[in-house]
Amino acid sequence: MRFRIGPTGxxxxxxxxxxxLALLVIIVGAWRYYDDSIALPPSTTAYIVPSQHVRW
Incomplete structure (x- = not known):
């Protein structure tokens, strides 16, 4: 039995x-987001060691 086209066409x-397709795009996007956020190492460039003195 074939599907009939409804009133919406x-x-x-x-x-x-x-x-x-929308669910697949959402799943792949979430997977890539969480995969990339876990793989990045933490940035240590802004860390100041407490024993250092900063003079302004």
């Missing part, structure tokens, strides 16, 4: 396909 399979 969209095939339900197209909406399902778009939803799956």
């Amino acid at each position: 969209h095939d339900p399979r197209q909406i399902d396909l778009l939803a799956i």
